[in-house]
Amino acid sequence: MEVVLYLIPISVFLGGLGLVAFFWTVRSKQYEDPEGDSQRILSDEWDDHPRP
Amino acid sequence: MSAAARPQLAACPACSTAPSPEQIAAMSEVKSGRIMLSLPEVHCAACIVAVERELAQTEGVQSARVNLTLKRVAIEADADITADDMIEVMRTIGYEAHELDSATIAATATNKSGRDLLMRLAVAGFAMMNVMLLSIAVWGGAADATRNLFHWISALIALPAVAFSAQPFFKSALSVLAVRRLNMDVPISLAILLASAMSVYETWLGGEHAYFDAALSLTFFLLAGRYLDHRTRAIARSAAEELAALEVPRADRLENGELISVAIADLEVGDLVRVKPGGRMPVDGVITEGQSELDRSLLTGETIPVFAGPETTVSAGEINLTGPLTIRVTAAGKDTSLHRMADLVAMAESSKNRYTSLADKAAGIYAPGVHLLSFIAFAGWMYATGGDVRMALNIAVAVLIITCPCALGLAVPAVTTAASGRLFKKGMLIKSSTALERLADVDTVVFDKTGTLTTGMPELTNYNDFGDQDLAIALALAAGSSHPLAQSIRTAATANGVTAATLTSISEVPGFGISALWNDKIVRLGRANWVGADALDQTATYLQIGDSPARAFTFTDSLRDGAAELVNAYKSQGFAMHLLSGDAPATVQALANKLGIEHWTAKATPTEKSEFIMGLAQSGNKVLMIGDGLNDTAALTAAHVSISPASALDAARVASDIVLLGTDMAPLGDAIDIARKAKRRILENFGVAVVYNMIAVPIALFGFATPLIAALAMSASSITVSLNALRLR
Numbered sequence: 001m002e003v004v005l006y007l008i009p010i011s012v013f014l015g016g017l018g019l020v021a022f023f024w025t026v027r028s029k030q031y032e033d034p035e036g037d038s039q040r041i042l043s044d045e046w047d048d049h050p051r052p
Numbered sequence: 053m054s055a056a057a058r059p060q061l062a063a064c065p066a067c068s069t070a071p072s073p074e075q076i077a078a079m080s081e082v083k084s085g086r087i088m089l090s091l092p093e094v095h096c097a098a099c100i101v102a103v104e105r106e107l108a109q110t111e112g113v114q115s116a117r118v119n120l121t122l123k124r125v126a127i128e129a130d131a132d133i134t135a136d137d138m139i140e141v142m143r144t145i146g147y148e149a150h151e152l153d154s155a156t157i158a159a160t161a162t163n164k165s166g167r168d169l170l171m172r173l174a175v176a177g178f179a180m181m182n183v184m185l186l187s188i189a190v191w192g193g194a195a196d197a198t199r200n201l202f203h204w205i206s207a208l209i210a211l212p213a214v215a216f217s218a219q220p221f222f223k224s225a226l227s228v229l230a231v232r233r234l235n236m237d238v239p240i241s242l243a244i245l246l247a248s249a250m251s252v253y254e255t256w257l258g259g260e261h262a263y264f265d266a267a268l269s270l271t272f273f274l275l276a277g278r279y280l281d282h283r284t285r286a287i288a289r290s291a292a293e294e295l296a297a298l299e300v301p302r303a304d305r306l307e308n309g310e311l312i313s314v315a316i317a318d319l320e321v322g323d324l325v326r327v328k329p330g331g332r333m334p335v336d337g338v339i340t341e342g343q344s345e346l347d348r349s350l351l352t353g354e355t356i357p358v359f360a361g362p363e364t365t366v367s368a369g370e371i372n373l374t375g376p377l378t379i380r381v382t383a384a385g386k387d388t389s390l391h392r393m394a395d396l397v398a399m400a401e402s403s404k405n406r407y408t409s410l411a412d413k414a415a416g417i418y419a420p421g422v423h424l425l426s427f428i429a430f431a432g433w434m435y436a437t438g439g440d441v442r443m444a445l446n447i448a449v450a451v452l453i454i455t456c457p458c459a460l461g462l463a464v465p466a467v468t469t470a471a472s473g474r475l476f477k478k479g480m481l482i483k484s485s486t487a488l489e490r491l492a493d494v495d496t497v498v499f500d501k502t503g504t505l506t507t508g509m510p511e512l513t514n515y516n517d518f519g520d521q522d523l524a525i526a527l528a529l530a531a532g533s534s535h536p537l538a539q540s541i542r543t544a545a546t547a548n549g550v551t552a553a554t555l556t557s558i559s560e561v562p563g564f565g566i567s568a569l570w571n572d573k574i575v576r577l578g579r580a581n582w583v584g585a586d587a588l589d590q591t592a593t594y595l596q597i598g599d600s601p602a603r604a605f606t607f608t609d610s611l612r613d614g615a616a617e618l619v620n621a622y623k624s625q626g627f628a629m630h631l632l633s634g635d636a637p638a639t640v641q642a643l644a645n646k647l648g649i650e651h652w653t654a655k656a657t658p659t660e661k662s663e664f665i666m667g668l669a670q671s672g673n674k675v676l677m678i679g680d681g682l683n684d685t686a687a688l689t690a691a692h693v694s695i696s697p698a699s700a701l702d703a704a705r706v707a708s709d710i711v712l713l714g715t716d717m718a719p720l721g722d723a724i725d726i727a728r729k730a731k732r733r734i735l736e737n738f739g740v741a742v743v744y745n746m747i748a749v750p751i752a753l754f755g756f757a758t759p760l761i762a763a764l765a766m767s768a769s770s771i772t773v774s775l776n777a778l779r780l781r
Contacts, residue, residue: 008205012182019178026167026174036120042097045105 087127087135088152089142094123099147106145107138124152166279166286172217173275179213180268184763187265191760203255203262210264211248218244218271220278236415236461239422243452244270250449261446266453266762273770274461281465284472284482303327303334306378319384327377329534329562333370337379338363343563344375345535349502352634352683356591357536359563359579369682374535375562409486410734411464418460426451429753443755450757454748459769463737466777471730474780478719480695480710487709489734490693491727493674497622498665498687500679501633501643504697505615505717510537510591510607512544518595518603520550526595526605528552529566529577537593538566538577541605565593573598580604590638609639611646614718619647621721628673632656632664634683662686678720680704695720726780733780737773744769 025031094103100118103125107116112130119126127138135151142149186202194202218241225241228234244267251262304311306324316334319325324340327333345357348370357373360366366379430448437443472482482488502508518526527545530538531552555568555575565578576596580587583594585602591609596602622629631652633640640654653664665687668675677684677691680700685707688694694708697715705711712720748765751757 008186011185012205012209015178015182019174022174023171026170031170033119033121036100036118039097039100039120043101045101 087129087133087138089125089127089135089138090150090152091118091123091125091142091147092150093147094118094120094125102145103142103147106141110138110141113138125149166282169220169275169279169282172220173272173279175213176217176268176272176275179209179217180265180272182209183265183268187759187763190262199260200255200258203251203264206262206264207252207255210268211252214244214248214267214271217268217275221271221274234415234419236411236419239419239452239455240270240274240461242423243267243449246449247453250445254446257442261759263449263453263759263762266759266766269763269766270453270458273458273766277461277465280462280469281485284465284469316384319381321381321384323381323384325379325381327372327379329372329374329376331372333366333368333372333379335379335381336365336367336383337381338365339377340380341378342375343561344377345373345563347371347373347536349508349681352681354502354635356636361563374533374560409464410489410731410738411460414460414463414738422452422455425455425749425753432753433755447752447755447757450755450762451749451752453762454752454757454765455745458766459737459741459744459773462770462773462777463741464734466774467730467733467737467780470733470777470780471726474726475710475723478722479714479716480712480719480723482710484709487693488727488730490674490709491676491724492731494627494676494693494724496628496630496668496673497676497678498630498632498668498691499619499649500677500681500684500687501631501635501640502609503680503699504678504684505612505619505631505643505647506609507612507715509610510540511610512540513606513608514604515544515548518605521553522595522597522603523548523550524553525555525570525575525597526577528555528570529558529568529575529595532558533560533566537591537605537607540607541577541593570597576602589636608642611643612715612717614716616647617718618721619649621718622724623648625724627676627724630664630668632661632687634658634661634681658683658686662690665690676724677708679708695723729780733777737776740769740772740776 030037091099091103094100100120103118104116107113107125107127112133114128114130116125116127118124129138139149139151183206186206190199190202221237221241221244224235225237229238247263247267247270251264251267254260254262303314303316303319304326305314305319306312306326311326319335325335325337329344339360339362341362343359343361346360346364346366347357348354348367360372360377365382366377426448429451430444433444433447434441468482468485468488471488475482499505515523523545526541527550530541530545533539553570555570558566558568560566561578561582563579564582565576567574567576567578569575574596575598576583577593580592580594580602583596583602585594585596585604588604588606591607592604593607594602594604619629629649629651631640631644631647631649633652633654634656635654637654640652644650644652653660656664661684665675665677669690669692674692677688677694678696679688679694680696681704684696685704688696688704688707693710695710695712696704696708697712697717698705699715700708700711710723744765748757748761751761
């Protein structure tokens, strides 16, 4: 059972990482235009190289 | 529960959403290189690319980004680029664009509070899942040291998470307690706080039951309800902002013979203002120069344009039809008749403020009941156990948690989200949070005529009375004018393949009509007294050829798309209908007969309109008012619930609960039905909550509740309620 002493902190840490990532997506306004984002993948505008 | 949760500070729900033109004007003084345009027509990936590429290639534009959800584009550009330039660029590639006041949009921080709620929701969800994992181990049989360790880790995750996530409930509970009242957030806060505190105490003593997971799932489910509620209203608000921002309030002031564009807020009494044909009067005033005709339909409902010349008084909101007018300002800003009427509306105590939402009613019974119940549990167990405080407190907390209104918290927002989403897809925008419930009560519908059931655009009725030659002359005369009657003749004649006669020396006499020479005879098209005819009691213009007597082209107001379907739909659903108009009796009666509306009233003043509605309300009817004009605003406010089309004046839109975005009226036919279904779902959801409490409360009262039972009951009821709401789609 000693293994939980490692596993629990690790699982909480990994979950926390996900939470931080979610915070970042909210802060950087990635949920402002869900409809537009779903359409943008259909455009071939920046297919060759990323937007400068 | 949503309405009970946040005490309403604004006088009416719409007041906070729609800034007055003066505010907009004041805000637009802040100059920045940022331009916002509304693009109602963008809808696909190709549109996004086309718009962004075109703008990026325009000189002076640094970047442009389309937001498809809001149908807007935000442009970063050099300071000398104006919105008009950008609108022009959009027009060249075929997109209709309107300037939006970026200051207005930025000033309303809808997104900020939404983002805040979303973060709290995420934290609560994250913590809930982690603690739930540990709890499952405890329920699965972990004992002694392992159980204690798991409880301590749970506490470590749960306490900070609750402190952060549950803040909206704490704040709201404190604010109502400060004014010595109760709302749903009081039992919620109490349950969350007591559950956390009790669990820490139990963990400290190495006890068996800790309710950390319950405290967190409570927070999570309730926050989810609150977030749904917020999002529904944020969508409505952003569209309301957009409508308000569309009317960029500027006027052309005459200064030393030059026209200078200024904000309406800067106009003062005595200034001279030029109003172009087709323009709306920005202020109250007196005409000093020029002749024209005025369309007063938005203020009075009259469809026949009135003649205007020097010394005629004009009111803000009237539309100048034919000639340019110079106006001396007699009242500006807050003193204009338009503004006074809007103020009247704001002051009138509306039935909406008196309406108690279902959620508030439920909270009114629920909150005291819950407190009483858990107090009884505490007192009862103190007596039964002979003073075992720990035991009694444990049971009282279990009762609070079990009764805590997860299902109630989701019951209303889940349904309104689904219903407003469905109405939004049909082109209706719900502005007020209780509008759906009120719409469900409706049994009587009152329509305005001009601009609501009709488009306010005249349609030629006696086309066949004229010969080809007459029509050819009329078409040639009408071709040069922007007057709505002339345009209507033009449309009718061109549609029938008439070619214009050849005329010479055409001249328009603003306010009177058009004259020209045809085969050396004078031909004229215009007002009755100008061509020497007797005026008819309906909208008409008169054609005179040479010396022969003038003949009248008569017009009727053309029906709005879907108006007939709408009236039929309401008739088949059994609503009583009234037509209430400020227009002349002949036209009102004709329309009522055409649509089959039995009751009609003509020549109604704004006061008569609102008194009529209040009369209906006093005899126990729940009235839905559909109107668009300034003369309807008082009636819209007095009605139980009100709808206005997007083309309405902003004062009317502010006064109404629902805005119809498209031009087609037919979607309104389903609105009441959807609202009734929504109300039924809300009541069913309350039923679910009650049934669940009837089972769970005795269990808790007799001390059999465990954290596992609490978690199961809470999740089951929340999911049932959400699924029931989804049936609306």
